[in-house]
Amino acid sequence: METFERTSEGNDTVSLHQLTEFLRNTYPRCDDDEKFGARAHHIFKKYGGTDALSRDGFLCLWNTLLEKCIKPKSALVVVDYQNDFIDGSLSLKKCPLGDDPELLLPRLNEFIVKSDEVVYSLDWHPEDHISFIECRNRRKTHESNRIDPGAVKVAEELFFEIQGRPYIQKMWPRHCVQHSEGARLHKDLVVKEGAIFVYKGTDPEVDSYSAFWDNRRSSKTNLKESLLERGITNLIVVGLAFDACVLFTALDAIREGFTTCVVRELTSAISEATIEEAVQKLTDAHCPRISFDAAYRMLSGGPLPWIFVWQQACQVSLVRDTCCPSSPASDREIDESD
Numbered sequence: 407m408e409t410f411e412r413t414s415e416g417n418d419t420v421s422l423h424q425l426t427e428f429l430r431n432t433y434p435r436c437d438d439d440e441k442f443g444a445r446a447h448h449i450f451k452k453y454g455g456t457d458a459l460s461r462d463g464f465l466c467l468w469n470t471l472l473e474k475c476i477k478p479k480s481a482l483v484v485v486d487y488q489n490d491f492i493d494g495s496l497s498l499k500k501c502p503l504g505d506d507p508e509l510l511l512p513r514l515n516e517f518i519v520k521s522d523e524v525v526y527s528l529d530w531h532p533e534d535h536i537s538f539i540e541c542r543n544r545r546k547t548h549e550s551n552r553i554d555p556g557a558v559k560v561a562e563e564l565f566f567e568i569q570g571r572p573y574i575q576k577m578w579p580r581h582c583v584q585h586s587e588g589a590r591l592h593k594d595l596v597v598k599e600g601a602i603f604v605y606k607g608t609d610p611e612v613d614s615y616s617a618f619w620d621n622r623r624s625s626k627t628n629l630k631e632s633l634l635e636r637g638i639t640n641l642i643v644v645g646l647a648f649d650a651c652v653l654f655t656a657l658d659a660i661r662e663g664f665t666t667c668v669v670r671e672l673t674s675a676i677s678e679a680t681i682e683e684a685v686q687k688l689t690d691a692h693c694p695r696i697s698f699d700a701a702y703r704m705l706s707g708g709p710l711p712w713i714f715v716w717q718q719a720c721q722v723s724l725v726r727d728t729c730c731p732s733s734p735a736s737d738r739e740i741d742e743s744d
């Protein structure tokens with residue numbers, strides 16, 4: 407492997423110094439990260455132990471982490487840009503921030519047109535979905551509720567009893583009912599031919615904020631498989647709402663092994679308080695919020711900034727055993743506090 411030969415300068419192994427230089431010379435913006443040195447060391451230890459990185463260790467690192475950050479194939483993920491969230495029963499215009507998702511349309515459409523690969527997720531509920539406040543009396547509630555289920559208000563939480571256990575659910579007005587006008591994508595949104603469509607929240611008994619997994623992580627959509635079939639490695643997540651389904655889709659995308667970022671300018675949000683929580687969760691997951699221009703440049707390929715390598719390094723132990731069974735020495739997850 408040519409990259410190994412070059413990085414090891416003709417030796418059998420790669421030293422910590424050689425790996426660090428390779429990372430610094432390959433991925434943009436390493437120097438923006440004040441923990442870069444320590445994090446490079448973590449990666450070195452994880453794949454090579456304490457002394458040196460063998461050819462196998464380097465290959466494993468390359469296959470699980472480095473390659474997808476050098477030659478990313480990007481897809482734009484447009485989350486829930488549906489009538490009910492824009493002008494309908496769950497309109498963001500009526501939420502505390504008063505964001506107007508229609509203002510996103512010109513740039514959102516520009517981005518969709520420019521993207522080779524686009525994913526549209528749709529909230530797609532049956533008539534009697536568990537999240538609908540109108541249906542709150544149709545299911546058994548759990549004894550742990552502090553409020554009278556009959557008096558619950560929109561955006562408050564109820565515990566339902568499912569297989570004897572409490573299941574928490576935030577209550578919303580009926581929205582995005584399958585095949586209804588409210589569930590349709592906004593009429594002016596560009597819909598790209600050959601795009602991937604993902605329908606979530608289709609089980610009446612489980613809600614689903616993420617386009618990958620339902621909220622109980624009991625079942626998943628086919629999104630991951632569809633992305634892998636097309637060789638997509640990098641996701642640019644936009645849409646509605648930043649502090650709900652965009653957030654949970656981005657977090658799951660990272661866990662599923664896709665380098666992931668969010669373009670905040672191409673999202674609308676619910677409230678200041680939930681934005682703050684969302685930003686914290688994305689920061690903890692090393693998920694960058696990037697500008698429209700930076701995201702646009704990303705579509706032309708080229709190595710991703712260093713933060714994406716670290717974002718995925720923090721996930722690697724979840725998948726590593728299937729990629730390279732014999733190699734790395736340390737089995738524990740990367741611990742940022744070290």
Ligand SMILES: [Zn+2]
Pocket residue numbers: 529531537581582607
């Ligand atoms: Zn919903």
